Amino acid sequence: MNCLATTITITCKPTLISDMAVAIDPFSDKFPYFNRSSQRCRLQSLTNLDFSFLQSFKPKPEDDNIHRSVSSPCFSIAASANMEEDKKTTAAPQIEILGGQRVTTVRALVAEVTMAIVSGAQPMLLPSGLGGAYLLQTGKGHNIAVAKPVDEEPLALNNPKKSGSLRLGQPGMKHSIPVGETGVRELAAYLLDYQGFSSVPPTALVSISHVPFHVSNAFSSMPYKVASLQRFVCHDFDAGELGPGSFTVDSVHRIGILDVRVLNLDRHAGNMLVKRCDRDKGVGTAELVPIDHGLCLPECLDDPYFEWLNWPQALVPFTDTELEYISSLDPFKDAELLRSELHSLPESAIRVLIVCTVFLKQAAASGLCLAEIGEKMTRDFARSEDSFSLLETLCTKAKATVVNKGNEVKCEVEVHVSKPPLAPKGPHAKEKKRGNTMRSMSPSMSVHHAESEGVSFGDMTTVQWDMFLESFQRLxxxxxxxxxxPSLGKQ
Incomplete structure (x- = not known):
């Protein structure tokens, strides 16, 4: 007996990539047969019509030669009052790939999710977390992926857990990452994880239509939703349920290397999943899988949070394999990848990636361990007010060099530098002296930033950016x- 097959077309945007068709065996165990009984034909048969309109019809003699079919023709009832409602109830789910369509694992993930949704699977809202996260399963209950609509992020107006009132584009949980822009960063982290070095699960950015996600009254007319899709990872625990001594040095290092590159602002124990944890094998044998990278690649330098910063594994020197991987990283190649794949990711965030990757490469080549590198990127809260990290200090001085048109600012590099005052308002640039550091103001490019903001690179031209990088690497x-x-732990 021949098996029927249902063909689903997954549209990839931009149109440089051809559409992909996936054939599904409707009798397979994984994807049950798609029931089309709910789809009604909108064309009514002649036998169901009111024949009164034919009484006024008088055939002409010349019409005698017209062939008359014995079958019942179909008439289109264009004026049906229920047509628009029928469209809503019978529209099939659709998924369009918005980013990552060149990656085979991304296309495979979207194809599997599409087949499950078309087969009748419904997204299930997960109770954990502040935002809208939905578990997608097959008809047999196997977990496939987690979908996160960008309009249901924490603090967003359409949040299903009523935890926010912000509109898309406003500053979110981190001021340097606007509401609605975490999905594109989830995909960016996966694209940057070359050869699965850090084990980031396959992630896609998609547009989903006719799928019952949460919709508040303010968004009742939305025809589709943009969401991130991340493959579900089978795990035993998250890192918060075990002590840090349970994890391998290798997995901690690999996650830390990624976090430093993308300046992860939210690497906590809950978004590191524990796999293959066998208590009988002793400590230090569990592998970690990083998830939830929506709060990385901020639009300016911000204060990161690295859960692993004080773990003993972070004090262990990098292995030769890890140093070779770090040395092979090309921040400018990474930047071109993100520009070509993720058009909505701002250039200022891409420049943060370049700066942090340069910092990682030079620090690792100089012999610093992961904990030392992470410490130099993190602000110090030991005093009454927080102070700049070493990374922010060097970037501030390099940016001042650009403002001064290449005249180096002579000052001693300090690990802890108090935050500078706000930039003076007004059209004229002024100079302010703070300690031994002379900082110059420019109306076109600001060196300083508000108390709640970090160093930004988005206001520099291409020429200024090149000058900045040269000065930053030298400093x-x-x-x-x-x-x-200073060495880690010393004052």
Whole structure:
């Protein structure tokens, strides 16, 4: 007996990639047969019509030669009052790939999710977390992926857990990442995880239509939703349920390397999943899988949070394999990848990636361990007011060099530098002296930033950006070579 097959077309945007068709065996165990009984034909048969309109019809003699079919023709009832409602109830779910369509694992993930949804699977809202996250399963109950609509993020107006009132584009949980822009960053982290080095699960950015996600009254007319899709990871625990001594040094290092590159602002124990944890094998044998990268690649330098910063594994020196991987990273190649795949990711966020990758490469080559690198990127809250990290200090001075048109600002590099005052208002640039550091103001490019903001790179032209990178790398190399960076734990 021949098996019927249902063909689903998954549209990829942009149109550089051809559409992909997936044939489904309707009698397979994984995907049950799709019931089309709910789809009604909108064309009514002649036998169901009112024949009164034919009484006024008088055939002409010349019409005698017209062939008359014995079958019942179909007439289109265009004026049906229920047509629009029928369209809503019978429209099939659709998924369009908005980012990552060149990656085979992304297309495979979207195909599997599409087949499950068309087969009747319904998204299930997960109770954990502040935002709208939905578990997608097959008809047999096997977990496939987690979908996160961008309009249901924490603090967003359409949040299903009533935890926010912000509209898309407003500053979110982190001021440097607007509401509605975490999905594109989820995909960016996966694209940057070359060869699965850090084990980020396959992730896609998609547009989903006719799927019952949460819709508040303010968004009742939305025809589709943009969401991130991340493949579900089978796990035993999350890192918060076990002590840090349970994890392998290798998995901690690999997650930390990714976090440093993308300046992850929210690497907590809950978004590191524990796999293959066998208590009989002792400590240090569990592998970690990182998820939830929506709060990475901020639009300006911000204060990151690294859960692993004080773990003993972070104090272990990098292995030769890890150093080789770090050395092979090309921040400018990474930037071109994100520009070509993720058009909605702002250039300022891409420049943060470049700066952090340069910082990682030079620091690792100088012999710093993961904990030391993470410490130099994190602000110090030991004092009454928080102070800049070493990374922010060097970037502030490099940016001042650009403002001064290449005239280096002579000052000693310090690990802890108090936050500078707000930039003066007005059209004229002024200079303010703070300690031994002279900082210059420019109306076209600001060196300073507000108390709640970090160093931004989005206001620099291409020429200024090149000058900044040259100055930043020189200042960083001087700081590392002169050993002005104290050892971890020293004041």
């Amino acid at each position: 960083l190399q001087e700081a590392l070579s002169k050993r002005l960076v």
